[in-house]
Structure formats: structure tokens, C-alpha cells
Amino acid sequence: MAGSRHRFFTPLIDENPVTLQILGICSALAVTTSMTTALTMSAALTAVLMAASGLISALRNHMPKSIRLILQITIIASLVIITDLVLQAYAFDISKRLSIFVSLVVTNCLVLGRAETFAMHNPPGPSILDGLGNALGYSLILMIVGFVRELLGRGTLFGFTVLPSVEDGGWFQPLGVMLLAPSAFVILGLLIWAIRAWRPAQVEANEYPLTARAEG
Amino acid sequence: MTHRFRRGLDIAMDGTPEQVLARGNAVETVAVFGGDYPRMRTEVLVAPGDDVARGDPLIRDRKHPEIMITAPASGRIATVEIGPRRHLSMLSINCSGNSARSFSRPQAPTRDSVASLCQACGLWSGFVERPFGRIPAPDAAPDAIFVTAMESAPLSADAAVVIRFRRKLFHAGLRAVRYLTDGKVFVCQGPVADLVEAGTPVRVERFAGAHPVGLPGTHIDRLYPVERGGTVWQIHYQDVIALGSVMSEGVLPETRVVALAGPGVQRPRLIEAPEGAALDDLLRGELLGGQMRVVSGSPLSGSEASHLRRGDHQISVLRRARPRKPARRRWPGHATEPRPAPVVPTLALGRSLGPDLPVVPLIRALSAGDVETADRLGCRALLEEDLALATYAAGGAQDFGMLLRRALDMLEQQP
Amino acid sequence: MIRGLWTPDTVGWLLVAAGAPVAVAMILDQGPDGLIRLALGLAVVAAWQSLFRFNMGVMPAPASAITALAVAVMAPHEVPLWQIGFAVSFGAVVGELIFGGWGRNFLNASAVALSFLSLSVPNADFVAGDAGLALAVVPGAIMLALTGILPISILAAFATALWVAAMALGLTPQILAAPGTLVFAVVFLVADPVASAATPLGRWVQGALAGAFTAFLMTGTSVPQAVVFAALLAGLFAPLVDQGIIALHLRWRRVRHARP
Numbered sequence: 001m002a003g004s005r006h007r008f009f010t011p012l013i014d015e016n017p018v019t020l021q022i023l024g025i026c027s028a029l030a031v032t033t034s035m036t037t038a039l040t041m042s043a044a045l046t047a048v049l050m051a052a053s054g055l056i057s058a059l060r061n062h063m064p065k066s067i068r069l070i071l072q073i074t075i076i077a078s079l080v081i082i083t084d085l086v087l088q089a090y091a092f093d094i095s096k097r098l099s100i101f102v103s104l105v106v107t108n109c110l111v112l113g114r115a116e117t118f119a120m121h122n123p124p125g126p127s128i129l130d131g132l133g134n135a136l137g138y139s140l141i142l143m144i145v146g147f148v149r150e151l152l153g154r155g156t157l158f159g160f161t162v163l164p165s166v167e168d169g170g171w172f173q174p175l176g177v178m179l180l181a182p183s184a185f186v187i188l189g190l191l192i193w194a195i196r197a198w199r200p201a202q203v204e205a206n207e208y209p210l211t212a213r214a215e216g
Numbered sequence: 217m218t219h220r221f222r223r224g225l226d227i228a229m230d231g232t233p234e235q236v237l238a239r240g241n242a243v244e245t246v247a248v249f250g251g252d253y254p255r256m257r258t259e260v261l262v263a264p265g266d267d268v269a270r271g272d273p274l275i276r277d278r279k280h281p282e283i284m285i286t287a288p289a290s291g292r293i294a295t296v297e298i299g300p301r302r303h304l305s306m307l308s309i310n311c312s313g314n315s316a317r318s319f320s321r322p323q324a325p326t327r328d329s330v331a332s333l334c335q336a337c338g339l340w341s342g343f344v345e346r347p348f349g350r351i352p353a354p355d356a357a358p359d360a361i362f363v364t365a366m367e368s369a370p371l372s373a374d375a376a377v378v379i380r381f382r383r384k385l386f387h388a389g390l391r392a393v394r395y396l397t398d399g400k401v402f403v404c405q406g407p408v409a410d411l412v413e414a415g416t417p418v419r420v421e422r423f424a425g426a427h428p429v430g431l432p433g434t435h436i437d438r439l440y441p442v443e444r445g446g447t448v449w450q451i452h453y454q455d456v457i458a459l460g461s462v463m464s465e466g467v468l469p470e471t472r473v474v475a476l477a478g479p480g481v482q483r484p485r486l487i488e489a490p491e492g493a494a495l496d497d498l499l500r501g502e503l504l505g506g507q508m509r510v511v512s513g514s515p516l517s518g519s520e521a522s523h524l525r526r527g528d529h530q531i532s533v534l535r536r537a538r539p540r541k542p543a544r545r546r547w548p549g550h551a552t553e554p555r556p557a558p559v560v561p562t563l564a565l566g567r568s569l570g571p572d573l574p575v576v577p578l579i580r581a582l583s584a585g586d587v588e589t590a591d592r593l594g595c596r597a598l599l600e601e602d603l604a605l606a607t608y609a610a611g612g613a614q615d616f617g618m619l620l621r622r623a624l625d626m627l628e629q630q631p
Numbered sequence: 632m633i634r635g636l637w638t639p640d641t642v643g644w645l646l647v648a649a650g651a652p653v654a655v656a657m658i659l660d661q662g663p664d665g666l667i668r669l670a671l672g673l674a675v676v677a678a679w680q681s682l683f684r685f686n687m688g689v690m691p692a693p694a695s696a697i698t699a700l701a702v703a704v705m706a707p708h709e710v711p712l713w714q715i716g717f718a719v720s721f722g723a724v725v726g727e728l729i730f731g732g733w734g735r736n737f738l739n740a741s742a743v744a745l746s747f748l749s750l751s752v753p754n755a756d757f758v759a760g761d762a763g764l765a766l767a768v769v770p771g772a773i774m775l776a777l778t779g780i781l782p783i784s785i786l787a788a789f790a791t792a793l794w795v796a797a798m799a800l801g802l803t804p805q806i807l808a809a810p811g812t813l814v815f816a817v818v819f820l821v822a823d824p825v826a827s828a829a830t831p832l833g834r835w836v837q838g839a840l841a842g843a844f845t846a847f848l849m850t851g852t853s854v855p856q857a858v859v860f861a862a863l864l865a866g867l868f869a870p871l872v873d874q875g876i877i878a879l880h881l882r883w884r885r886v887r888h889a890r891p
């Protein structure tokens with residue numbers, strides 16, 4: 001059980017796919033202008049990643065090595081199409097706001113990366129757990145970035161007003177820059193920095209350490 | 217032809233020397249420092265109590281036993297201090313008498329006979345090889361030799377005055393230097409009348425401008441840059457004069473001409489003093505009152521010392537400023553070491569380098585320890601002395617010369 | 632042995648001294664509001680600097696006070712104080728401290744802070760600044776130029792390029808309407824001694840780029856915002872410009888000193 005707990009918890013912080021491996025940041029900055037979209041995207045990715053990991057793991061001994069990438073992508077793409085259709089059927093508004101980014105989960109390096117590095121070598125149970133852990137690690141970052149951007153950019157959370165804005169007669173002047181894509185990069189960068197300050201094991205070696213001052 | 221040097225800085229200082237030559241105080245001790253020969257694996261050939269004549273070998277290089285360092289004055293060996301790794305740290309001689317070893321002059325000079333003579337009489341160490349700034353290997357042949365016949369550092373002697381006093385010996389030395397290379401021998405002088413008689417087989421180049429116009433690094437960069445291949449040697453005109461003395465009279469000269477100057481000196485002027493002379497002896501009765509720093513070498517690149525160091529031909533006596541509180545001290549009660557001060561590009565820093573290299577990027581690369589970039593930007597064209605003015609211009613926050621030496625050492629060890 | 636005066640700290644204090652008359656003019660112009668913004672900005676900068684001093688060993692630099700001054704001078708009046716604090720924090724931390732503090736930054740921290748504000752409140756009026764502000768900048772600029780800290784080449788290239796581009800686009804009246812911010816921004820944002828190009832020729836190119844960018848951006852936005860973004864953009868291009876010029880220089884050297 002210690003093994004599966006490890007498999008589930010390490011991708012949350014210590015080996016977080018976004019902040020350590022810098023995977024999937026494209027969608028992380030596209031869908032985080034509000035927490036609703038971020039949460040939907042997280043749910044979609046969690047579903048796809050768990051299902052893909054489980055399926056690929058179950059089929060791993062039947063896949064010829066030479067065409068495994070095509071097969072993996074076919075599986076992932078099918079799952080993504082199903083997820084997208086489900087969203088369109090039951091949450092059309094959000095689906096419109098997420099536009100192409102749900103479909104682009106296919107190309108999210110995170111999904112293919114877990115399939116290739118973990119699911120291909122492990123039985124379905126651990127693979128699903130690994131998929132869940134990584135999806136939650138991704139979701140955690142999306143939610144944090146979404147929280148900062150929506151709160152400071154609109155004064156709302158999940159669409160509910162938290163800080164009444166000046167336009168609605170409140171005091172809060174929204175920080176417009178938070179709704180622009182670069183701010184997601186900056187927040188992500190600061191987040192990575194904070195995590196590395198907390199867990200120095202993730203810090204890369206300094207290539208050019210500054211030498212101390214000369215004597216005299 | 218005259219090369220106009222448009223960069224550089226004029227550093228105004230009190231106590232510039234009057235260009236008249238006087239006999240200095242009698243010197244009681246002279247010393248030789250292993251630190252002046254950092255790459256030599258020193259083997260000391262004398263012991264305390266031995267009597268030596270001027271020109272007798274004191275040290276030789278274990279790797280190249282033909283390269284000697286010889287006694288600058290006759291007397292009795294007083295102390296021999298050996299430092300870490302059996303490297304000589306200091307050797308001092310109590311001066312007495314005026315005996316000199318006489319060297320046999322080659323009748324028909326060739327490259328090899330002149331080189332052996334230089335190595336035997338101790339003047340081989342006057343040659344500095346670029347790139348990297350080492351004493352050349354005994355069998356090395358450079359692509360060109362640069363004789364520096366000018367000075368531009370603050371408080372320095374006027375080379376033209378000194379050379380006119382020693383005209384014959386200088387020419388004898390130049391003719392000897394001529395044998396050491398198949399390439400050109402450049403004599404770089406200031407914008408004054410020719411110091412070299414017509415017909416001497418050397419090329420005379422004039423340089424005019426502000427410091428560092430007189431540094432060999434500046435001349436070499438204009439005439440034969442070596443950062444992309446080739447080697448050149450540089451030699452100071454006083455070493456050429458000494459070589460001329462050995463060639464024509466068979467003995468090392470008793471003295472060098474040293475500029476004794478600076479705001480702390482009563483009568484700033486040129487004096488005659490043996491190499492390695494104890495500065496206490498030379499300065500007796502010469503100083504003004506007050507707290508002073510005695511520096512062997514120029515105010516920019518010299519170091520506080522007890523004796524005149526090898527290659528230094530000036531003594532700068534500077535006022536000791538109130539002890540500076542360390543600019544970047546630790547704050548109490550905290551462990552994080554402050555980072556070294558940054559390099560802030562100012563106009564002065566941009567003008568401080570002799571060779572025509574991108575100054576600020578180069579200095580930033582050096583201060584970041586990025587040897588690869590520093591090499592690409594041409595740091596092989598430089599030696600420590602070339603960066604002394606940059607260190608000054610940047611307020612001394614970092615010693616760029618030391619950083620350069622570190623980079624050059626790394627580059628030299630790579631194939 | 633002897634050391635020149637221009638230690639990084641001296642340069643920093645001279646920059647602060649050059650900013651002092653501007654601060655006075657700004658407070659006279661804006662009243663207590665201006666004073667409060669400046670004080671808040673300075674307090675924020677000081678807080679971040681001490682945090683970085685204690686945790687990362689980054690030495691505090693007096694020059695960072697300019698960031699607080701620039702935001703106080705140029706930010707629109709309706710921007711609330713907490714956003715001022717946010718912008719100054721952003722400029723001081725992301726523009727400067729994470730690179731190891733003033734002197735190792737590659738972008739001007741004031742330009743970073745003001746761009747942040749400008750993107751946050753795109754429709755607000757940035758302070759245009761009258762001739763009084765411009766006059767307050769001049770003595771400091773002259774002092775910095777005489778001490779060799781302010782790269783005059785950048786000023787000259789900026790002015791020329793701005794004027795030419797504005798003539799071509801027919802924008803000269805707009806320039807004349809905002810002399811204060813233009814002069815302030817070119818001295819303290821564009822002609823930054825640390826973050827601007829490091830080669831002499833590169834400085835001309837960078838100044839010209841900034842001037843031309845300002846003119847082009849003016850077609851879509853106000854002059855102060857245009858000059859802030861132009862400073863940021865030209866600063867981003869500076870390392871590239873330097874690379875190109877160094878490569879040309881080294882090649883030219885190789886050709887000139889070619890030996891058989």
C-alpha cells in the first residue's frame with residue numbers, strides 16, 4: 001500500500017507534472033482565466049488520463065512496439081472525443097468557453113507521457129492510480145493559477161463576486177493584466193519558485209556560481 | 217607611424233615624479249619573491265649564510281633547469297623562506313660589496329647562444345609570453361617580440377628619459393633581442409623623437425593617448441593580436457637595457473631606474489635602485505608625515521610590499537585613507553553570504569581597456585565565471601595588468617585581474 | 632590599489648539624487664496623494680529588498696528607489712494604492728531582484744512595473760507630465776551625463792528616431808503635448824545604465840529602436856504608455872542587438888588582423 005500511496009501523492013507536489021516537468025503548460029495558461037473553466041478542464045483531463053492509462057496498460061502486452069505511439073494516440077483521441085461530446089451535451093456554455101482546448105488534450109504531453117513512461121510498463125491498477133495522481137497534480141496547479149487570475153482579474157471566484165468591483169459600485173479595481181496570457185506564465189513561474197524554495201531538492205545546479213569578492 | 221589611442225582615462229594624482237635621475241639611498245637588503253614566478257617550480261640553489269655575487273644563480277626552475285633567477289646584488293643570503301608545496305616564498309640578501317659574476321658573451325651570437333645567456337643571467341624571466349602571461353619555455357620561438365619603451369601609468373617614469381641615459385646599452389639589448397625571433401621586433405614608444413637609431417633591425421611604432429596606451433597589451437592588440445593563435449613576447453625596456461649590459465659588458469647592471477612618486481613623497485623623482493630593493497631603505501628620509509601606503513608598482517596595478525617586486529619600476533606612496541568599512545559586510549545574525557557587487561557599465565568603464573574588445577560584455581562574462589564566453593570575446597588578449605584600469609573604473613568592487621587569471625588558467629589547461 | 636569613485640553604490644546614489652528634483656516636482660504637482668504613493672512604493676521596495684537580502688544574499692541597491700518614483704510619477708491618478716503596491720512589487724521582484732538585484736537585471740524595473748500597470752488599466756490616463764516635470768528631470772540628467780552614468784548615445788538616438796518616425800506618421804503634436812513623461816521616461820527608463828545595451832553601437836541601435844517603437848505605439852495608445860512599452864521592448868531587444876554587434880566586431884577584427 002505504501003507503494004500506491006507514494007504513486008498517488010508524489011505527482012501532487014514533489015513530481016508535479018506542471019511545475020517540475022513543465023508539461024501541459026499550454027492549456028494551463030489558456031483555460032485559467034476563471035476557476036470554472038479550469039475546474040472543467042481539470043475534470044476532463046482527469047477522466048481522459050485515468051481512462052487512457054488504464055486502457056493502455058491493459059493493452060500493453062498486445063501492442064507491437066513499432067506502432068505503439070499510433071495506438072496510444074488513437075486511444076487517447078477516442079477518449080478525448082467522447083469527453084468533448086459529453087461536455088457539449090451537458091455543459092454547452094463551458095464547452096464553448098473552453099473552445100478547442102479540450103480537443104487539444106490529445107496533444108497534452110502529460111497524457112502521452114504517462115502512457116509511455118508508466119502505463120506501458122505497469123498493470124492497470126497502479127496505472128490508473130498514477131494517472132489519477134498526475135491528473136490531480138495538474139488540476140491542483142490549474143486551480144491555484146485560476147484562483148489568482150480570477151480573483152485579481154475579475155474579483156470573482158467561480159463567477160461569484162468576492163471583491164465587489166468599482167463598476168458595480170464596490171471598491172475593487174480589477175487588475176486587467178491577470179486576464180492576459182502572460183500573467184499565467186508569471187504566476188506559474190512564481191509558483192514554481194515557491195515550490196522550489198519549499199522543496200530545494202527540485203532546484204537545478206547553478207552553472208555559474210558567483211565568486212566571492214576579491215581581497216584588498 | 218603614430219597610433220592614436222582614443223580610449224583610456226587620465227587619472228590625475230599628486231606627486232608626479234620630476235624626470236631627473238638621482239642616486240637613491242644605499243640599500244641594505246634585497247629580496248626575491250617566489251610569488252613573482254607563480255608557474256615556476258622553484259628549486260633554491262643557495263642556503264642562508266652563502267655569499268653571492270650579483271648575477272649568481274639563486275633559484276632555478278625544476279621543469280626547465282636552464283632557467284635561472286639570479287642575485288640582484290652581491291652580499292650574504294640572510295633568509296630563505298619556503299612556502300606551501302616547496303614553492304619559494306621569499307629569499308633575502310644582506311648587501312655588501314660590489315662583486316659581479318661575469319657572463320661570457322657569445323662571439324657570433326645565434327638564437328640559441330643569446331637564449332642561453334638570457335636564461336643563465338636571469339633575464340629570461342623578463343620575457344612574458346602572450347597569451348596567458350608566462351615565462352616562455354627555453355626553446356620557444358615567438359612570432360614577434362614587443363619591447364615596451366613607454367609608460368603611461370600614473371606616477372611612472374618617462375621611458376624616453378631613462379633610455380636616453382642608457383642609449384648604448386638599450387641598443388645592445390635590442391640587437392640581442394633580435395636573435396630570439398624570426399618575426400618582427402616592435403619597439404613601442406611614446407609620441408617623442410625616435411628612441412632607436414636608424415638602422416637598428418627593429419620596427420618602431422609610436423603610440424599617443426591616455427593610459428593604458430603604454431601597456432604592451434594595447435600595442436600587441438594593434439599590431440599583432442594573439443587571441444586567435446600565435447604567441448608574442450613582451451619585454452620591458454629596462455630588461456632590454458639589462459640585457460644590453462650583459463651583452464656588452466658581461467655583467468648585470470647594478471641598478472634599475474625607479475620612479476619614486478606619489479602624494480606621500482617629499483621630492484618625487486627618478487632614483488637608481490637595485491632590483492628587489494627593500495622599500496624601507498629606499499624611502500628613508502623621503503616621506504612626508506602621516507599614514508602612508510607604500511606600493512611597489514603603479515597605483516593601479518601595484519601591491520603593498522616590503523621590497524620592490526620583479527617587473528616593477530615605480531614606487532607609489534599613497535595616503536592611507538581612513539580604514540574603509542567593508543562595503544559589503546555581512547549583516548549581523550544572518551548566515552546568507554552577500555553576493556559580490558554587480559558590474560555597472562559607466563562611460564569610464566567603457567574606456568578603460570587597451571585592446572579593442574567589447575569591454576562590458578567581457579567583464580560581465582568574467583565576473584560571472586563564464587569562461588567560454590570570455591574566451592569568445594577575446595580574453596586571451598589580456599593579462600592582469602590590462603584590467604587594472606577597469607577594476608579602478610568600476611570602483612574596485614571586484615578584482616577583474618584575479619577573475620581573468622582564473623579564466624586564463626582554465627583556458628590554458630584545456631587542449 | 633587606488634579605486635575609482637564609481638562603485639555600484641555610488642552610481643545608485645547618483646541615480647537617486649537625479650531623481651530627487653523629480654520627486655519634489657511630482658509632490659508639488661500632485662499634492663499629498665503623490666507623496667503617499669511615493670512613500671508606499673519606497674516602503675514596498677524596501678520590504679522586498681530586505682526579504683531578498685536575508686534569504687538570498689541579494690544586496691539592497693539605492694537605485695531601486697527609482698522604480699517607486701517612476702510609478703508615482705506616471706501612474707494614472709485613479710489607480711488604487713493596492714495596485715500601485717502590486718505594480719512596484721512586480722517591477723522590483725520580477726524585473727530586478729530575481730536576477731540578483733540591481734546591476735544584474737536585464738530589463739528596467741520601472742518599465743516592467745509601469746507595463747504591468749498599463750496592461751492592468753488599459754483605458755486609464757497615464758500622467759502626461761508638463762514642461763515643469765521635464766525641467767525637473769534636466770538637472771539630474773545633466774549630472775548623470777557628466778558623470779558618465781547616463782548613456783548620451785541612447786538619448787540622442789531616441790530623440791532622433793522618435794522625431795523622424797513621428798514626422799513620418801504625422802504625430803508631432805502629440806509628442807509636444809506630453810513633454811514631461813517623455814523626458815522622464817527616456818532618462819530613467821530607456822537610458823538605464825545597467826539594463827541597456829552593453830556595446831557603444833548597441834546603445835545607438837537600442838535608443839533608435841525605442842524612439843521608433845514609441846512613435847509607432849503612439850498611433851494606438853497614449854504617449855506615456857507608448858514610451859513605457861517602447862522602453863520595455865527596446866530593452867528586450869538589447870541583448871540581441873549586442874550579440875549581433877559583438878559578432879560583427881569579432882568578425883571585423885578577424886578580417887583586419889588576418890595573417891597568412
